[in-house]
Amino acid sequence: MPSSAIIHAACFAVGAVVGGGVVSAVASRKRQIPISTTSANTSIAPPIIEMGQSGGAKLSSAVSASALSSPVLKYGHPGPVPDLLVRKAYTAAYDRRLRHPAWTAEHLTLASLGKSTQQRPSGDGSGGDRSNSTFAEDESLPAMFRARLQDYFRSGYDRGHMVPAADAKLSQEAMNETFLLSNIAPQVGVGFNRHYWAYLEDWCRRLTGSFSDVYVFTIPLYLPRKDADGKFRVTYELIGSPPNVAVPTHFAKVVLASRPLSPSTPDALEISTGAFVLPNAIIPDDAPLEGFVTPVDVVERAAGLNLFSDAVKANSKHICKSTKCDVVVRRFDDAQKRPDMRRAISAPK
Amino acid sequence: MPSSAIIHAACFAVGAVVGGGVVSAVASRKRQIPISTTSANTSIAPPIIEMGQSGGAKLSSAVSASALSSPVLKYGHPGPVPDLLVRKAYTAAYDRRLRHPAWTAEHLTLASLGKSTQQRPSGDGSGGDRSNSTFAEDESLPAMFRARLQDYFRSGYDRGHMVPAADAKLSQEAMNETFLLSNIAPQVGVGFNRHYWAYLEDWCRRLTGSFSDVYVFTIPLYLPRKDADGKFRVTYELIGSPPNVAVPTHFAKVVLASRPLSPSTPDALEISTGAFVLPNAIIPDDAPLEGFVTPVDVVERAAGLNLFSDAVKANSKHICKSTKCDVVVRRFDDAQKRPDMRRAISAPK
Numbered sequence: 001m002p003s004s005a006i007i008h009a010a011c012f013a014v015g016a017v018v019g020g021g022v023v024s025a026v027a028s029r030k031r032q033i034p035i036s037t038t039s040a041n042t043s044i045a046p047p048i049i050e051m052g053q054s055g056g057a058k059l060s061s062a063v064s065a066s067a068l069s070s071p072v073l074k075y076g077h078p079g080p081v082p083d084l085l086v087r088k089a090y091t092a093a094y095d096r097r098l099r100h101p102a103w104t105a106e107h108l109t110l111a112s113l114g115k116s117t118q119q120r121p122s123g124d125g126s127g128g129d130r131s132n133s134t135f136a137e138d139e140s141l142p143a144m145f146r147a148r149l150q151d152y153f154r155s156g157y158d159r160g161h162m163v164p165a166a167d168a169k170l171s172q173e174a175m176n177e178t179f180l181l182s183n184i185a186p187q188v189g190v191g192f193n194r195h196y197w198a199y200l201e202d203w204c205r206r207l208t209g210s211f212s213d214v215y216v217f218t219i220p221l222y223l224p225r226k227d228a229d230g231k232f233r234v235t236y237e238l239i240g241s242p243p244n245v246a247v248p249t250h251f252a253k254v255v256l257a258s259r260p261l262s263p264s265t266p267d268a269l270e271i272s273t274g275a276f277v278l279p280n281a282i283i284p285d286d287a288p289l290e291g292f293v294t295p296v297d298v299v300e301r302a303a304g305l306n307l308f309s310d311a312v313k314a315n316s317k318h319i320c321k322s323t324k325c326d327v328v329v330r331r332f333d334d335a336q337k338r339p340d341m342r343r344a345i346s347a348p349k
Numbered sequence: 350m351p352s353s354a355i356i357h358a359a360c361f362a363v364g365a366v367v368g369g370g371v372v373s374a375v376a377s378r379k380r381q382i383p384i385s386t387t388s389a390n391t392s393i394a395p396p397i398i399e400m401g402q403s404g405g406a407k408l409s410s411a412v413s414a415s416a417l418s419s420p421v422l423k424y425g426h427p428g429p430v431p432d433l434l435v436r437k438a439y440t441a442a443y444d445r446r447l448r449h450p451a452w453t454a455e456h457l458t459l460a461s462l463g464k465s466t467q468q469r470p471s472g473d474g475s476g477g478d479r480s481n482s483t484f485a486e487d488e489s490l491p492a493m494f495r496a497r498l499q500d501y502f503r504s505g506y507d508r509g510h511m512v513p514a515a516d517a518k519l520s521q522e523a524m525n526e527t528f529l530l531s532n533i534a535p536q537v538g539v540g541f542n543r544h545y546w547a548y549l550e551d552w553c554r555r556l557t558g559s560f561s562d563v564y565v566f567t568i569p570l571y572l573p574r575k576d577a578d579g580k581f582r583v584t585y586e587l588i589g590s591p592p593n594v595a596v597p598t599h600f601a602k603v604v605l606a607s608r609p610l611s612p613s614t615p616d617a618l619e620i621s622t623g624a625f626v627l628p629n630a631i632i633p634d635d636a637p638l639e640g641f642v643t644p645v646d647v648v649e650r651a652a653g654l655n656l657f658s659d660a661v662k663a664n665s666k667h668i669c670k671s672t673k674c675d676v677v678v679r680r681f682d683d684a685q686k687r688p689d690m691r692r693a694i695s696a697p698k
Binding site: 076079081090091096103106237308 | 420421422423424425427428429430431439440442444445446447451452454455456491493494562564566573580581582583584585586587592595605646649650651652653654655656657658661
């Protein structure tokens with residue numbers, strides 16, 4: 001196959017056209033200034049330590065330090081930087097390559113949702129109103145890796161909240177943070193984001209009625225299909241012009257819900273866990289939620305993440321044994337005619 | 350589209366079949382043992398801090414500490430863990446989701462390649478012989494995220510070295526480390542791994558004849574194509590049964606080569622940089638290397654990485670202006686009949 005065509009497509013995808021070959025690329029280089037090795041290690045090109053000092057349990061800080069002082073990384077550490085986003089109502093990690101969260105995590109309680117008769121949300125007391133929130137680019141991320149409002153504009157996809165706005169009623173600021181594009185991934189609108197996925201979000205919130213603490217992970221996934229030739233392939237779209245944000249094939253919700261085993265032993269907890277993997281596609285309202293149950297391990301392997309320790313996995317009950325796994329269908333309006341707030345894809349500011 | 354089929358395919362991909370629905374998943378859960386909250390934070394489910402304490406330049410350790418002590422991540426930090434692999438002849442980061450390196454980095458010199466008349470490689474002096482090396486799984490990585498020998502077996506792809514064995518002649522141990530599957534990605538064999546890609550690796554080594562220090566990044570990429578409907582899509586294969594290792598659509602080599610501006614000022618360096626993006630496909634021997642030149646920025650955006658600082662980019666010359674960007678074609682044998690070492694895809698041990 002002609003390689004030039006492939007390269008051309010490749011560069012389209014990431015914001016530059018280099019089909020013309022090397023000449024333009026070379027010609028656009030700025031004039032050369034000599035770099036001295038002494039200054040290179042200080043002002044010009046210090047090792048850029050943008051990621052953690054320890055790359056894993058097995059990697060001691062001593063090893064890491066030697067890596068960074070090694071001549072191999074003299075001109076900087078390339079990453080990947082797993083941006084950890086600590087927000088009022090959630091914590092998330094951002095994927096700089098895919099331009100959407102790697103995962104989001106929440107801790108829901110009756111109190112955090114403003115449903116407790118005894119407790120109010122611990123925010124500023126004002127609560128949050130989604131009609132006061134607007135989608136915004138996350139300026140805490142480097143511009144070159146940011147999802148942009150214009151990427152979603154006329155993309156055919158909703159700006160799907162990973163942490164739902166309705167889970168962040170602590171304050172208006174907490175809710176506004178759920179509208180940052182670092183909490184958003186492209187989702188099919190009608191039949192998914194505005195319907196079945198919303199029912200699942202609601203089910204997660206309703207768990208607070210049966211459990212004292214509910215932890216929810218939301219994880220975009222890229223899963224393969226088996227093609228006619230017997231091979232497994234992943235295919236996903238990129239939205240934006242030039243293409244910028246990846247469209248997940250699936251989304252997972254992974255929950256851990258706990259409650260005291262008995263009122264007399266409030267510190268002894270019963271733990272329940274479960275994972276649901278849904279395709280980013282129209283799902284009929286009458287699809288049973290239990291049909292989407294997937295082992296937590298499967299989500300972990302697909303996402304490259306460790307969600308729960310072996311001890312938690314071994315000692316937890318499946319959530320569908322602790323409570324009823326079914327969604328409440330809410331079609332307040334005709335989604336085709338009266339789009340709800342989730343639908344609004346307005347022009348970028 | 351029927352969601353069950355999709356979920357079924359999904360689970361195939363990651364090692365478990367859950368098409369049967371929730372019953373088997375729930376039934377396979379182990380018996381439940383109450384977890385007390387006091388022990389949950391110590392022996393049962395300590396926060397698993399497997400990633401760096403600082404998630405980026407903007408994230409202070411104070412913020413990170415608050416995240417880890419926050420109730421949101423009470424049951425552990427999911428990652429992603431950017432495993433930093435510090436080896437004798439290279440440094441690499443592993444991608445736990447794709448099961449191949451996110452990048453590899455090398456520092457090449459005449460001495461490191463054993464070509465200096467004045468210096469020998471600084472290893473054990475024995476050099477390395479690839480006929481003494483065998484491919485091996487990287488046991489420093491968690492089993493669930495490891496690339497496996499059997500994934501490559503009969504996959505149709507070569508086990509392509511990201512850091513070439515020929516770049517690691519310091520010692521046999523250094524060379525053996527290039528055969529760890531954490532330094533390997535699936536590559537098309539004939540016409541790519543065994544030919545054009547090998548010519549590019551050779552070109553990188555030959556840079557040491559003109560530059561005192563050569564830094565080489567090798568980066569698997571997933572780039573989209575524009576389909577007939579005008580949308581950009583990425584399609585890639587997963588190899589293994591169940592599917593486990595992703596097959597990159599492209600590979601980038603990004604080089605930084607430096608040399609003293611003059612013999613009298615050994616600390617004042619001339620820096621040259623360049624990036625080449627090649628499709629993971631058959632490339633004709635006569636394709637000009639300059640046709641694959643791509644701006645470094647484009648590779649960075651596609652990979653979600655920062656390879657060079659703005660200062661280095663602004664103050665470097667393009668490598669194709671500093672030296673000739675052309676490959677030397679080496680077809681010592683008929684690759685169809687007498688495969689070289691790169692080709693050998695033997696049965697897993």
